[in-house]
Amino acid sequence: MKTTILIHCPDQSGIISTVTSFIYRNGGNIIYIDQHVDKEAGVFFMRLESDFENNIPDISTLKQKFEEELAQPYQMEWSLYIGSKRPKMALWVSKYNHCLYDLLSRYNSGELEVEIPFILSNHPDLEYVAQQFGIPFFHVPVSKDTKEDAENEQLRLMDQYEIDFIVLARYMQIVTQKIIDRYPNKIINIHHSFLPAFAGAKPYHAAFERGVKIIGATSHYVTEELDAGPIIEQDVTTVSHSHNIKDFITKGRDLEKIVLSRAVKLHIRRKTMVYNNKTVIFT
């Protein structure tokens, strides 16, 4: 049985050896350990992959021991994941198909260790892609008047399919606060600029207007403030005066795909931790 444990707590002497000894005493072999100390904030972060090969422990007993022997004395916030359980990812889209196609073809070739119970959209346009890949598609239109109904329907679907996290694959609608609160650091967005430059609408137009020589894309967790959540992944590509806005958009699409898929993979592999509106990314 493989497990992944994520921990953060106030930095103290001896944490690493205490935690590693705990794992060892309980029959686990540590496969991979990552840690980070934010010295300014005085916070310790750790990610531990362990293998309980021949000594499969009772999970709830293990968790209780961990809580009593480690989490409480060290004031840890922590979570433990069982390796074999695939998280359930909902894909939210609008009209652009490039990120959707990219994620689905990766899913199709076994690159993403998730289940995709459904695709949700505020427009009907991309139903055909869902059909190509045999995945349920739900059209939940959102207008000023139907906002609350839409939110309820979204939440109902999320509950019914026991969704673990949401990927906004160019979902062109603001996600409501209620949903953000229900899925803290579990909604991944792709913004088509190199944040914090060009937050908000029409970033490619703004980038063109400013005459930048490099454009970017940013994947981040969604928080209350628009395009201001913890950044998971960014990438850039060069542009020149010879590119018009349409070229920016086309070049940007390739960035969006790659940046979003990398962020999704990091999240699936539980390699991201959030603290102080920033991410610790264990790679």
Added chain:
Amino acid sequence: MKTTILIHCPDQSGIISTVTSFIYRNGGNIIYIDQHVDKEAGVFFMRLESDFENNIPDISTLKQKFEEELAQPYQMEWSLYIGSKRPKMALWVSKYNHCLYDLLSRYNSGELEVEIPFILSNHPDLEYVAQQFGIPFFHVPVSKDTKEDAENEQLRLMDQYEIDFIVLARYMQIVTQKIIDRYPNKIINIHHSFLPAFAGAKPYHAAFERGVKIIGATSHYVTEELDAGPIIEQDVTTVSHSHNIKDFITKGRDLEKIVLSRAVKLHIRRKTMVYNNKTVIFT
């Protein structure tokens, strides 16, 4: 005799063939032609390298003909440079030596086709570098009270040495409007962020605070508005949670050097044109 001609004018049919015919009729061979049309603005840009090998024309006659036959009918703004004349570049610095060392070692190895008549600084710290390379160093301190005197001294030096353009190699002082006006699109600055993100002071601190995964540097022509002039060159490098502010600064230094030196080279080779607060860069 090699010449470089830069032109911009309202876009019209037939410009390219008219200009190329003019060169040919006057005994020149076109070595390299670059052009660009900004379709939105309706502006045509052109850069022409020609060789008047066996038929060295009288320059002032050539210029007059160009003005009458081409510039006036097509409403061109244009300039003609003689290839053999090296422009004179003033280096302005403060306390950081990395960009200065980088430019001087390139100059030293023949990579920059310029003359460097002097290095100017508002601090005495880097005089030793000037001495290492045998270049005159002028210390012009700037304080609230001496601002005007300093400006006058700066202008006097610029005039005395017939400076063509200024490179601010981490000059940590705002250049006065009078100097900007005297050297329009001829003052090259390096800003240590990926503009327009993190304009102004302490960009590495701001980038660290925001938790970005990529940092950058931007070289631009200095205009009235701080860090908002036409961008010549940008580049970026990746960072992670494991880098602290000092790491950002160290990694950033390498970017600053490379971005500034590229911008300086483009300017020296007359490969930059400015329009609408943006650059056309012919590479």
Added chain:
Amino acid sequence: MKTTILIHCPDQSGIISTVTSFIYRNGGNIIYIDQHVDKEAGVFFMRLESDFENNIPDISTLKQKFEEELAQPYQMEWSLYIGSKRPKMALWVSKYNHCLYDLLSRYNSGELEVEIPFILSNHPDLEYVAQQFGIPFFHVPVSKDTKEDAENEQLRLMDQYEIDFIVLARYMQIVTQKIIDRYPNKIINIHHSFLPAFAGAKPYHAAFERGVKIIGATSHYVTEELDAGPIIEQDVTTVSHSHNIKDFITKGRDLEKIVLSRAVKLHIRRKTMVYNNKTVIFT
């Protein structure tokens, strides 16, 4: 009517102005001109986009004039393409779907200005992708005994569908000499290494074995010698000791997709010229 003309010929004085004048005299407006001189080889290259807006010429007359007035006196090799005609691209695949999905989703979103008459494979595995996108799929198995039959069937299909160029989207079989001869500089391959390093089979394994810190992908025109044809496009990504061969393969897939699609786009837009087993790429 928009046209693109590609020319290469011995370098001589006056070519640019002669060609641009020709276009102008025949009612065309030059939209974009690219040229290059290989000084060592003494060869001149040119790509001309022209718009014959109000004066649509008779194409065969235009071609004849060009041949007589320009091509013969300047010993040009040249070709003229009409902008509105989409080239016909055959996709050859084997078992990997990532490049296929990538190209088809770009095609689907209008990014590729081609027709795709069919997908051909030596294996039946990817027929389902062809079906997803509604494109005919032909399974032409290749074994030692059936090599000649397969080649005949391949050529028959190419002729029947009037294919202009072939994209080997991870076609894991050597293309026969007869087909290479029929489609000179018209077969685009993607090789999963940074050529010339790791030519031949299993490049990711070889790269892993050597302990490189960067892996790459290369798109090139297919010639007689394996993986040695003119390079169109290359890109790379970083790897580390923490990546195993499977990681190399996964990371490499993203490179292969992006590099192949860029090469295909350059070819479609007639931005590639081949000379001396190298490419001139006009961007």
Added chain:
Amino acid sequence: MKTTILIHCPDQSGIISTVTSFIYRNGGNIIYIDQHVDKEAGVFFMRLESDFENNIPDISTLKQKFEEELAQPYQMEWSLYIGSKRPKMALWVSKYNHCLYDLLSRYNSGELEVEIPFILSNHPDLEYVAQQFGIPFFHVPVSKDTKEDAENEQLRLMDQYEIDFIVLARYMQIVTQKIIDRYPNKIINIHHSFLPAFAGAKPYHAAFERGVKIIGATSHYVTEELDAGPIIEQDVTTVSHSHNIKDFITKGRDLEKIVLSRAVKLHIRRKTMVYNNKTVIFT
């Protein structure tokens, strides 16, 4: 007292907790831990930074305990470094000054935590740079007839100045086997290609000939076989048909500087381990 311990040994269960407990029991606080398992080879690698703040141990006792309690039972190869001791780096150069200037200006600004006792060259050309920076310069010419004398003089200087490692900053001469044997994995070379492509002489010429679209530089430890030692760092930059060999060389110089300086920093910080002619680089 800060220490860095590097370990590699056959992979076994419980190593991490055993080592971390050892440090803790001996009064150390683990600041940073990096580990890697090469699963194919069955080898475990670890790098441990520890701080013995209030309990400064006797180093030789600590080493003896480590040897008995850990190294012997686990068959470890290991080394322990005291943080405060700066390694001594010899710079070997020939005629090109770019890498030398780059390293010296970094050294000058405090970026490299080393001592540089001397610069050695087989040519007198760069003595002026040594003088600029006030570092002793030794001219040790190498010819067919004087090879052995030169080697002896090189070794004598290395011994006299107690050199820890050598940086070949474009030293254009093959280092003798005797010296390689004396400094195993302690001689850092910069090769001006993306190895394994274009090993040997004139890599930029070979790259130009092949028509690559990307050129690179590689820093590696020197081993018996030319340009085939363990790779520490690589980087690349794009080129096009418009660049001639001189452009390749100029662009390449920037790569060489950055790649070499990164490799030197990794070595200084003891972040490199060598196994099976490959490196594990802890970043």
